[in-house]
Amino acid sequence: MQPHWEVADVLGKVDLSHQNFTVHQEKTLRALTLCRTAALGGHVDACDSCGNISISYNSCRNRHCPKCQGHKREEWIQAREQDLLPCSYYHLVFTLPDTLNGLAISHPHIIYRLLFETTWSTLSQFGKTKGLQSGMISILHTWGQNLSLHPHLHCIVPGGGIDENGKWRGKIKADKYMFSVLALSKVFRAKYVALLRKEKLTNSAINQSLFEKNWVVYAKRPFGGPKQVIEYLGRYTHKVAISNHRIKSVSHQEVTINYKDYKDGSKTKELKLKHEEFARRFSLHILPRRFVRIRHYGILSSRWKRGKLQQLQDTLKITRPEKAAKMQNLKCRCCHEGNLVTILIFGKRGPPKDYLLDHKLVPVN
Template sequence: MEATLQSIFRDGLETYQEHHGLSMDQSRAAQAILLCQTEALGYEEWICFDDGHREQQNHSCRHRSCPRCHGAMTHDWLERTQARLLPCDHYQVVFTLPHELDALWQYNRQWCGDHLFKASAETLRQLLADDKYLGAEVGLLSALHTWGRTLSFHPHVHVLVTGGGLAGEQWRPVKNGYLLPVGVLKAKFRGKWLSWLNDAYAAGELKLPPDWTPERWRQVLRTISRKRWNVRIQGGYRHGHGVVNYLSRYLRGGPIKDHRIVSATPEQVSFRYRDHHDGCEKTMQLSPMQFIARVLWHVPVKGQHGVRYYGLYTAGAANKRQRIKDQLGVVAEAATATQAPARQCPLCGRPLFHRLSVRGQISYLRNTARATVRGHVQQGAQAAPLPQESPAQSSERFFIALPGAA
């Protein structure tokens, strides 16, 4: 049988839950991955009226972490975003947080994600609005990633930046293919993040990891304040379409797609990755529990957008974008809606007609069940403390019923 994320979860998630528990976000993601494209979620049925042939397609879960059903939604996002891009060179800027903050991130995921977006966007917009560098309003497209190629925890944000901006009513391109001095960019980004981090801690908005004392907190602050933070500027890329296409691969589907999984046994999961040091494709082996833990590290916070737009790329800046296109001599193209090809009968070739839609009988855990589930975890000794490899994403842990479980 082909190894997939769904099959690995089906075989190992129950054991993982018994030892580590799941946060609410992890529970939703695991439930969705397990049930995606199964009859439990319902199905659509088509029929050929000429020869009676019938086809059935199970519903998809549509969860951001599921690698089985992301294709159509990713394609739609890619088309909309590429149509929004301005006809100019673009630069890609990658902002990475120091690894000393990884544990803090796991206990403050919403705050850290939002402020990584905010710090990177404000840094770029403020510097490029300065006449010393560009003196114009630019467009930014930001995408948050939390994983490395081996599924390790590596929070960073990719920002696609227009190679020019709107100064008053006129388009102003960057000079000599030079966006910004990277040293200034690093210093401003680091200053913003540390200022907000200190303010949030003082206001009681941050939750420290259980093994962090106030002295450990001060030590981490001293360490990261002395480091040179990792910020890279890449580009320019013609029109930015290539970068958007790259980012679309990480928009949905979680940190690993099924085609990268080589094999899975009760003892070991093997998957492919490309080593960025030498560019070679390699294989990594992990135990099923380690593999599941790494996948669950990267479940997004419910309601938190993984892609955000700023400046000229916001929805409200459509008139500005059209003004720039007019100045650059670009003819506006009419939007064309792409439609999926009609289903055809494999026997006679005639169109298939949609016959019915069946809704699944699975009911997801609701908020009203939290107290009961929390009590079960507190009473049962099976919920062991989380290992260091898999820090909790919230203080609340609970269990879900797996398909086929008693």
């Protein structure tokens, strides 16, 4: 079911040029407001079965756009099916304390890069205590349910690894995570603060306050197997700060969204925000240009996948699923049988007037 309201509807009511946004943030927000509109051009398609003609407007393809992530998510998940091993997988979440929120706003590239580096350094160190080289798929999320700044890293970690003899060791613990979450939290905190000091972004008082806080590391129950991992990853990859389905109403001055209040038994509640405040909160989660928010480490890294991972899968007699063929044509939304064939591409000025006059055009966006 299509949502009645979209993020673009709210942003379209804000004078973005008069807000305190960076150039990159303003450019991103404008892209979202123009997504799948005539402003970005599009194409005219004809069904090869019923002959129906329809217009499709181009997507902005911005990674922060809630309308542009579905296709990318499916492609990424299909690629991950080639990488999984027959073992238990664990879901861990490493969260930064709110003391660092100010630095996350002023120096997001550094703060988030250190989050990735420290998390892998911590997990890698604990793996070595068991004589294993492990791996990790990590996904950065920066938001809380109410669009507040809440940087945390979702990590998928295999329940095994490569020993010193190059052999696979799995099923170390099937009931709970391999390492103490409390111990992980303490090492994670120490490593992060040490790297932060090197960046010279904090003073001794801030560093001391960081050590006085309990840094949250959360380990969820292990997955039943690789199939469950793939299904779970589908919820987290290519997510944006808020989906269009969570926007319940948009008035002249306010937007109403729903959110889960985890401090109150995960109850679903409603929150009203001024349009400008919604845009401000959304802008907090626009990542720096070229910043990679999904990363792979250890035996799940790109270096491993180029040879060693495939050799390991062959040794374990794992049958890798065939890559799904890319869909060449979309199905007609009118007859649901024919394929759509592009017969015309148009630019930002919109489709030619003769098509508008001579054909019954059906917008599909």
